[in-house]
Amino acid sequence: MSTEAISTYSSGTSESVLSISDLRITFTTEDGIVEAVKGIGFDVAPGEILAIVGESGSGKSVTSMSVPGLLPKTTQISGERRLGGTDLSGKSDKELRQYRGNEIAMIFQEPMTALNPMYTVGWQIREALRAHQDLAKSAADARAVELLDLVGIPQPELRFRQYPHQLSGGLRQRVVIAMAIACDPKVIIADEPTTALDVTVQAEILGLLRKLRDTLNTAIVLITHDMGVVADLADRVVVMYQGEIVEQAPVNELFSNPQQDYTKRLLAAVPVLGQRPEGQRLLESPPPAPATVEQATVDETLRLADAELQGRFDESAPALEIKNLVLEFPGRGRQGKVRAVDDVSLHIDRGEIVGLVGESGSGKSTIGRCAIRLLKPTSGTISIAGQDITTMSNKALRPLRRYFSIVFQDPASTLDPKMTIGDSIAEPLVLHKVLSGKELTARVTNLLDKVQLSGHYRNRYPHELSGGQRQRVAIARALSLDPKLLIADEPTSALDVSVQAKVLDLFLDLQQSLRFACLFISHDLAVVDLLADRVAVMQKGRLVEVGTRDQVLHEPREDYTKRLLSAAPVADPALQARRREAWEAGRVAPVAD
Numbered sequence: 001m002s003t004e005a006i007s008t009y010s011s012g013t014s015e016s017v018l019s020i021s022d023l024r025i026t027f028t029t030e031d032g033i034v035e036a037v038k039g040i041g042f043d044v045a046p047g048e049i050l051a052i053v054g055e056s057g058s059g060k061s062v063t064s065m066s067v068p069g070l071l072p073k074t075t076q077i078s079g080e081r082r083l084g085g086t087d088l089s090g091k092s093d094k095e096l097r098q099y100r101g102n103e104i105a106m107i108f109q110e111p112m113t114a115l116n117p118m119y120t121v122g123w124q125i126r127e128a129l130r131a132h133q134d135l136a137k138s139a140a141d142a143r144a145v146e147l148l149d150l151v152g153i154p155q156p157e158l159r160f161r162q163y164p165h166q167l168s169g170g171l172r173q174r175v176v177i178a179m180a181i182a183c184d185p186k187v188i189i190a191d192e193p194t195t196a197l198d199v200t201v202q203a204e205i206l207g208l209l210r211k212l213r214d215t216l217n218t219a220i221v222l223i224t225h226d227m228g229v230v231a232d233l234a235d236r237v238v239v240m241y242q243g244e245i246v247e248q249a250p251v252n253e254l255f256s257n258p259q260q261d262y263t264k265r266l267l268a269a270v271p272v273l274g275q276r277p278e279g280q281r282l283l284e285s286p287p288p289a290p291a292t293v294e295q296a297t298v299d300e301t302l303r304l305a306d307a308e309l310q311g312r313f314d315e316s317a318p319a320l321e322i323k324n325l326v327l328e329f330p331g332r333g334r335q336g337k338v339r340a341v342d343d344v345s346l347h348i349d350r351g352e353i354v355g356l357v358g359e360s361g362s363g364k365s366t367i368g369r370c371a372i373r374l375l376k377p378t379s380g381t382i383s384i385a386g387q388d389i390t391t392m393s394n395k396a397l398r399p400l401r402r403y404f405s406i407v408f409q410d411p412a413s414t415l416d417p418k419m420t421i422g423d424s425i426a427e428p429l430v431l432h433k434v435l436s437g438k439e440l441t442a443r444v445t446n447l448l449d450k451v452q453l454s455g456h457y458r459n460r461y462p463h464e465l466s467g468g469q470r471q472r473v474a475i476a477r478a479l480s481l482d483p484k485l486l487i488a489d490e491p492t493s494a495l496d497v498s499v500q501a502k503v504l505d506l507f508l509d510l511q512q513s514l515r516f517a518c519l520f521i522s523h524d525l526a527v528v529d530l531l532a533d534r535v536a537v538m539q540k541g542r543l544v545e546v547g548t549r550d551q552v553l554h555e556p557r558e559d560y561t562k563r564l565l566s567a568a569p570v571a572d573p574a575l576q577a578r579r580r581e582a583w584e585a586g587r588v589a590p591v592a593d
Contacts, residue, residue: 170360314386
């Protein structure tokens with residue numbers, strides 16, 4: 001961005017509650033100095049919601065983390081960061097603590113890593129309150145329960161006593177939001193605040209953030225890849241690319257008349273519910289590179305391993321068949337058993353993609369884990385290509401795990417922090433003794449290329465990557481053995497729209513060439529509309545509607561499905577305003593102008 005353009009948006013006026021001027025951030029890596037942010041500037045006024053968008057690695061999250069001083073001490077930061085009339089740039093970590101939580105709060109992208117697994121969520125909210133306010137334990141407990149209720153968590157008194165691992169991804173994210181708003185801060189920096197949330201809860205959280213803005217005059221800096229969320233919530237948008245600001249504009253102007261080619265490509269990559277013709281790709285993909293002799297050897301080795309495995313399965317049976325599945329979790333104390341999945345029957349044919357949608361806590365991820373025996377069901381049966389794995393021992397099941405794989409929702413908690421990216425991707429191939437040596441190296445390089453990461457990432461560790469980059473590594477790992485059944489649990493939830501488009505096109509390409517079956521679990525209905533052959537809708541542990549994609553997503557029978565569709569944000573500020581109004585009034589929201 002030009003110096004003139006930067007100065008226009010970084011004047012640091014007295015009206016700004018947050019002002020960034022000539023911010024530069026560099027990191028020292030084994031590959032040399034990396035310039036993460038290159039002299040950017042913007043202001044945020046009280047009561048304004050500023051969205052910062054761009055690809056993973058563009059500098060969005062790094063910029064936001066620099067404001068309260070949460071970057072590693074080895075980071076080099078220059079420029080000015082002002083909170084109201086206070087310059088935060090030269091303050092020590094000890095001095096910054098009085099501002100964190102009280103005047104500036106963070107909503108982090110990955111709730112599982114933001115919450116301490118050793119303490120209950122109630123304890124963590126209570127301690128956050130008492131760290132900044134002079135409250136007795138009983139008063140802090142009451143306020144914590146009130147905050148859990150405020151962010152839409154059911155049974156807040158019960159959840160207060162639970163640990164993070166006992167909550168779904170969406171519930172954990174709501175706990176993080178409750179902690180952020182606990183002290184009524186002047187500025188909230190929300191780093192992907194709705195990534196883990198289903199569409200109905202997302203609509204409620206966006207309404208909550210809007211209410212905070214309106215009632216408390218809170219300024220919000222929204223870091224997101226969801227352009228529907230931007231259209232729904234933002235007043236102004238900053239577009240970042242490779243550490244620079246390429247465009248800034250009011251939200252309506254940016255969507256209706258983007259000026260920069262990058263912004264136009266970003267908006268073009270957004271999947272739109274019900275508006276994508278058959279066969280149309282989100283992005284134009286380059287032609288595949290010709291296979292090298294080494295890669296051809298790898299492909300042949302994988303083919304022979306696959307042929308050996310196929311002899312153990314019934315080729316005419318569905319890839320996955322679930323019958324009358326029930327899964328109950330034990331309760332605590334006097335609480336009875338919790339039935340997470342209640343009499344669910346579902347099948348996925350060879351080469352078919354079935355989308356599974358529903359609110360957080362509806363049982364979607366639990367079904368995915370049961371499907372590949374990461375959880376043992378209470379009753380019912382699970383068959384993989386005709387093989388009943390319901391009661392199979394772990395030893396007998398281990399060789400069959402080459403047939404299926406899973407992409408988890410939260411890559412930060414599923415990738416081993418002590419393993420390099422290359423070793424993480426290679427691990428399934430090593431454990432199953434499929435490849436070694438040069439063939440293994442070639443396979444890892446090929447998988448990194450497929451998920452749009454260059455080969456030098458193989459020597460990095462998970463903490464050195466952005467959330468979106470870690471999710472791409474998780475996808476590469478899941479695809480390493482060319483599985484015939486893939487459980488994809490929110491596989492694109494952490495990806496920006498342009499990378500999401502590439503990954504979704506990759507999914508389509510791989511599915512068409514390899515014909516793997518897929519259970520695609522997602523809260524993004526536009527993504528499900530793009531990929532799925534059939535769609536299943538979950539509510540409170542039960543299947544409430546199953547049918548073809550067109551029937552469920554475009555002519556739903558159930559009121560619950562209609563409510564899900566109405567809550568999904570679209571990347572059009574004018575249309576989204578009418579959809580939000582209809583959703584809040586309990587009407588079916590329009591899908592087009």
